[in-house]
Amino acid sequence: MKSDKPYRLTRQREVILEEVRKVYHHPTADEIYENVRKTLPHISLGTVYRNLDVLAEFGLIKKMEPDFPQMRFDGNTKEHYHITCLHCGMIEDAPIEPSGNSLKNLENALGNLTKHGIFGHKLEFIGLCSKCREKENGRIFKEKLNECIDTGGFK
């Protein structure tokens, strides 16, 4: 719970929270909308979006945003990991080799645990690029760090 505004309990909010908690497959907003409509046929999609934001703000659910919102393109076709700057959004190449061993082990372990066929992974580092770091002198670092911990957005 990190927001300072009051948490006003509405029927819509209540049902939406219930629906998100009911399913275990990370539903999209319109999946939730369709389910909630069975209970509240007149609810609007805008209300669903707004409430999902509010619920996440209060830490009751987790909002999973795509790692970056738009497609991007890369002239470097070799395999590599990326570092994303939380402040300016810039994505840079990580100057380390994709670590073949330890993460391959994790993949194998997971495959055995789950009966899934695991055959790859994506690893993205999150931080502040040097420019933003200077400019912000740690301010955003701490702010964002808290946000990330609170939402469990990544580890």
Place this chain on the structure above:
Amino acid sequence: MKSDKPYRLTRQREVILEEVRKVYHHPTADEIYENVRKTLPHISLGTVYRNLDVLAEFGLIKKMEPDFPQMRFDGNTKEHYHITCLHCGMIEDAPIEPSGNSLKNLENALGNLTKHGIFGHKLEFIGLCSKCREKENGRIFKEKLNECIDTGGFK
């Protein structure tokens, strides 16, 4: 190069490829569009999108798609990794603890190498869920595996 259709060299395609290779920060389609327009003022955004697809299809550039296209929501607010099914798109929780040690070491190493402030990572496993695996009996597994290797989409 994996497409069977002919690669037709047009001026637009040439300039677009040049622009993607020129910048090192993983540009978006409209960034490329704006840059290409300095050389070809009448090019359309549709042409840019279509060519970026074609260039990626021929392995000349890499297309970076967001890990999932829409926002998703999660009733489980604990930290955890995810497994994404390439076939049906379902995202499940990975039944392993976020590995604090080895990846934290990587984070530290990267921080030192780059002067970035690294304070987190996202790790996503890619595979086929058990249902899709049965249904497809390995077919898509191999297909997609090749695709992934070719595009370097993930490692």
Place this chain on the structure above:
DNA sequence: ATTGTTGCAAATATTTTGCATCAAT
């Protein structure tokens, strides 16, 4: 009574597509 919330519709933003014309092979 105050102020946040709702439903609706319109706006935004990103990407895709239909189509007639044009250009590379």
Place this chain on the structure above:
DNA sequence: ATTGATGCAAAATATTTGCAACAAT
């Protein structure tokens, strides 16, 4: 000559927002 590529505009998709009416505190 054939067939893929282009420019343009319209469509499709996902999300946000303005606003008047409404409801929780």
